[in-house]
Amino acid sequence: MSINPNGYKLSDKTARLTAYDLLPTTVSATAETREFLQKVIDVLLDFVKATNDRNEKILEFHHPEEMKTILNLDIPDRAVTLQQLIEDCATTLKYQVKTGHPHFFNQLSCGLDIVSMAGEWLTATANTNMFTYEIAPVFILMENVVLSKMRQIIGWEGGDSILAPGGSISNLYAFLAARHKMFPNYKEHGAAGLPGQLVMFTSDQCHYSVKSCAAVCGLGTDHCVMVPSDEHGKMIISELERLILERKAKGHIPFFVNATAGTTVLGAFDNINQIADICQKYKCWLHIDAAWGGGLLLSRKYRHPRLSGIERADSVTWNPHKLMGALLQCSTIHFKEDGLLISCNQMSAEYLFMTDKQYDISYDTGDKVIQCGRHNDIFKLWLQWRSKGNEGFERQQDRLMQLAEYQVKRIREQSDRFHLILEPELVNVSFWYIPKRLRGVPHDKRKEAELAKICPIIKGRMMQKGSLMVGYQPDDRRPNFFRSIISSAAVTEQDVDFMLDEIHRLGDDL
Amino acid sequence: MSINPNGYKLSDKTARLTAYDLLPTTVSATAETREFLQKVIDVLLDFVKATNDRNEKILEFHHPEEMKTILNLDIPDRAVTLQQLIEDCATTLKYQVKTGHPHFFNQLSCGLDIVSMAGEWLTATANTNMFTYEIAPVFILMENVVLSKMRQIIGWEGGDSILAPGGSISNLYAFLAARHKMFPNYKEHGAAGLPGQLVMFTSDQCHYSVKSCAAVCGLGTDHCVMVPSDEHGKMIISELERLILERKAKGHIPFFVNATAGTTVLGAFDNINQIADICQKYKCWLHIDAAWGGGLLLSRKYRHPRLSGIERADSVTWNPHKLMGALLQCSTIHFKEDGLLISCNQMSAEYLFMTDKQYDISYDTGDKVIQCGRHNDIFKLWLQWRSKGNEGFERQQDRLMQLAEYQVKRIREQSDRFHLILEPELVNVSFWYIPKRLRGVPHDKRKEAELAKICPIIKGRMMQKGSLMVGYQPDDRRPNFFRSIISSAAVTEQDVDFMLDEIHRLGDDL
Incomplete structure (x- = not known):
């Protein structure tokens, strides 16, 4: 169940109000303010739930021009209602990428630590x-x-x-x-003084x-x-x-x-x-x-x-x-x-x-x-560290490394389908996917060029399908290759297997 | 009623859990995760309420060394319980300055816009x-x-x-x-190429x-x-x-x-x-x-x-x-x-x-x-702008200026107690407070030096009492003087009067 932007109804009375009917402009509006904020939280809690649901898509992809027609991003002349603001929040999250989803292996920062998130909510509220x-x-x-x-x-x-x-x-x-x-002296005199x-x-x-x-x-x-x-x-x-x-x-x-x-x-x-x-x-x-x-x-x-x-x-x-x-x-x-x-x-x-x-x-x-x-970037980290203890934070780092090691092992076990580029020292795993037509073909520069060409296509397909996010890029030594990242505490061995299997499903015919 | 750190009790079962018993580590923990986050929100909503309550103190001041003995900021070896994390949140806010309080005139950024805050909560949750x-x-x-x-x-x-x-x-x-x-060419060659x-x-x-x-x-x-x-x-x-x-x-x-x-x-x-x-x-x-x-x-x-x-x-x-x-x-x-x-x-x-x-x-x-x-700094602004409309944002700017004009008028009306330094063009109002012993004394450099000396004392008193926050500083032309800022939508004419009256109460004897 994806987030439904129409599924969060304020009471009839509050729905028609605007921000001016809330605190601080309307000093008597403690109850209405609470109702509005609570409804926002309901949307957020559903997003947290969806983020952690492996049956949910990671994203609902639309090209920019198309997305512009789906969303109403206008700044109006007159205040929209509180109900509209709630819908705005829900719609925004409906189309946002779930970077905390267990199948998001795309970028260095992933995951959604619940305690750190709570910390950031508090940071916003303290607004200092x-x-x-x-x-x-x-x-x-x-x-x-x-x-x-x-x-x-x-x-x-x-x-x-x-x-x-x-x-x-x-x-x-x-x-x-x-x-x-x-x-x-540089501070005063600048480069000229050097x-x-x-x-x-x-x-x-x-x-x-x-x-x-x-x-x-x-x-x-x-x-x-x-x-x-x-x-x-x-x-x-x-x-x-x-x-x-x-x-x-x-x-x-x-x-x-x-x-x-x-x-x-x-x-x-x-x-x-x-x-x-x-x-x-x-x-x-x-x-x-x-x-x-x-x-x-x-x-x-x-x-x-x-x-x-x-x-x-x-x-x-x-x-x-x-x-x-x-x-x-x-x-x-x-x-x-x-x-x-x-x-x-x-x-x-x-x-x-x-x-x-x-x-x-x-x-x-x-x-x-x-x-x-x-x-204020400290509170979320302080609270998170308290929530894990030194011990737990250490275990979490070890676990991420173990999962990357597991991925390497699985890639090696499926060496017909995957080509490991190098033994990783960190949670970055660099590899090519080998589609059916290229399996068994000796690995050389020409094959690399072919493997490279299919990276953007597989990436396009996974985004369209919304099932997986893994990054690819070239580097100085080779053309495009996949680089997956495991930095989310949500990831398990089954998710690593899903990543490899899904790439296979998406790319076998290429 | 100030925030009571012991006043937010999780259910007995959840209270003893740690962060590892929540999502994403424990995949079945949707209900416990929701309960924990909801309790954090209860703390935050009470802080929002307290922020908007003119009977609440703006801050509970303690010197740094004293504050360290009040708070337990340690990073433990083992994870603290969820109940402890809730107390941590409540304690943090108990001792935090309420920058959105209607009697906070201290710095350029003040106020707590409810919709912008909700936007920042969403931003944290989207974590991208x-x-x-x-x-x-x-x-x-x-x-x-x-x-x-x-x-x-x-x-x-x-x-x-x-x-x-x-x-x-x-x-x-x-x-x-x-x-x-x-x-x-500077980008490549640097200062040497100039x-x-x-x-x-x-x-x-x-x-x-x-x-x-x-x-x-x-x-x-x-x-x-x-x-x-x-x-x-x-x-x-x-x-x-x-x-x-x-x-x-x-x-x-x-x-x-x-x-x-x-x-x-x-x-x-x-x-x-x-x-x-x-x-x-x-x-x-x-x-x-x-x-x-x-x-x-x-x-x-x-x-x-x-x-x-x-x-x-x-x-x-x-x-x-x-x-x-x-x-x-x-x-x-x-x-x-x-x-x-x-x-x-x-x-x-x-x-x-x-x-x-x-x-x-x-x-x-x-x-x-x-x-x-x-x-992501855009969502909170976008949502806030939608909530006000162009019209409302204009009205808000006008209102802040009107309040500053009101403050100037009130200072002029109490010219025995206050000395306006210049006609402001913005919401900064620069002035001295004149204590009893200096009223009627002709204004000259020597008097300015006396007026300057009492700024930090009044400031210290208002922080100790927790009733008001107004900044002071010297500039190139004069020693210490007060500079109040009205940039919070919470402020009313009565709050401006309170500011001037409170400074008088705190400084009359100096």
């Missing part, structure tokens, strides 16, 4: 900004507790951290802090936001050197050193190396210890982009060797909204050195960060960040 | 990312509708826009697009994020020229021209001017038309930071002359989470020229923005932004 203790006392203290804990897990005592709106901005914070630490061209290094498998830092911050993408990676997707360390020396020979200043812990496509982990040695040798800042793979820090079983050496980094990006399943968005950036974040980003706005306040202003975080207003 | 049509079809179309409408209101046909995590990042987008438009030192201009009353762009992006804050403002807080146009010429004489390249439409402290509007003339003359990009004042674009009565000429700008920041009362956060940045955002920020990640998708990929927005994952 995170710049000062004054207006967000509890949430500011929660940030302290959770971020300290995360730094301890990384392996640091002390240090400093902040929550940022996504891993890309977290990586940007790392870049800014590194530049500030090494060139403290003794030479700054250069940063990252593998060609890194997240594109690393390169984006170079464009945003004044280096230029020419000076973000893409270090080649090996066939496992890991940075080639000898190439890193060669490229650093090449730039030094030109008189450039290598200052920043990004190591990726869990690449976006293949889920590869760069060798942190080896990169740390190079950084030490050439006095570069070491940043670890563990936005994706960071969750494995919680797992004694899988942390090593993947993240060994992470404590040697100067900064670490780690997104709880990925492997840990916190609601979107929840991204953290951590620094080994305390005080850097504020000295780098402080603009000392007098109207917000006065020093004559009546409480200990060391809790005000607003001047550490390049945002002013900052969304 | 905004980079592609594939995983956020309805929300992507909503962005198109609402952002196009906002550009029309600005006065443009065509153009392009994006939602950003706060006004500071919106301003950063404007800076990046301007630099890219004027120096298209013919000279870039310089940007903004008034000394601007939001600090404008200056922060200079630090982040490679100019250095030395090259963000702060143009003096007049006693009304408006940029002095002759000074702008003089400073541009001064920099040109040094061989620098003026390229970007920020005009503020609604300054943070005084609520002043720079004269856009005069600044646009200067920008035209010296070929500078004109950005309007209307994060705060943008809401008045909806008001035929108050739009002119404040925002006259805004259609001449190249880019406009406008935060619906401020005057329009959308939930945090909701910030928009608009560009007159289409195509610029993508050519500036595109990194063409092949794994996300493939060109062989089965639908019209012009709807994928992810490659326009420097974030990768992007929170």
